[in-house]
Amino acid sequence: MFPGGQPNMQQLLKQAQKMQEELGKAQKELAEAKVSGSAGGGLVEATVTGAGELVALTIAPAAVDPEDTExxxxxxxxxxxxxxAAAQKLQAERMGPLTQGLGGGGIPGLPF
Structure with missing residues (x-):
């Protein structure tokens, strides 16, 4: 039973549609956002989208030793x-508040 009687289905549908729009907007923003990570004191830098797609990789000449490719x-x-890791943090920041509105369980099938 719902507190205060039956829920207004039209209102629930409006809320669900609004949440779907907000999630779509956040996913688009994540796909367009870029974050970087580095290693070796900046000798190697990787750039990924907020969705985790690798879009750039920069390797400084000092990092290249033909005798030590490992x-x-x-x-x-x-x-x-x-x-x-930076992309996952960005995902949590942008998507967390939206998915918490679903009872904290997120949406089944989404990786957030």
């Missing part, structure tokens, strides 16, 4: 992970 690979992985 270290370069580690730096690239670390920079990408750092950028993805």
């Amino acid at each position: 270290t370069l690979a580690d730096l690239v992985l670390a920079a990408v992970r750092d950028a993805n």
Whole structure:
């Protein structure tokens, strides 16, 4: 039973539509936002969208040693992970308030 009687279905539908619009807007903003991460004191920098898509990778010449490609690979992985962590933080900041309005459980099927 609902406190105060039955819910107004029209009002619930309006709220759901508004929330869907807000989520769509936030997802678009995340797809357009760019965040960076780095490793090796800035020798390698990765840029990802707020949605986590890798869009740029910069490697300083000082990071390139043909005799030690493993270290370069580690730096690239670390920079990408750092950028993805920044993207996840951005997602939580932008999407968290919207998904908490759904009872704190989020929307099934969305990664937020």
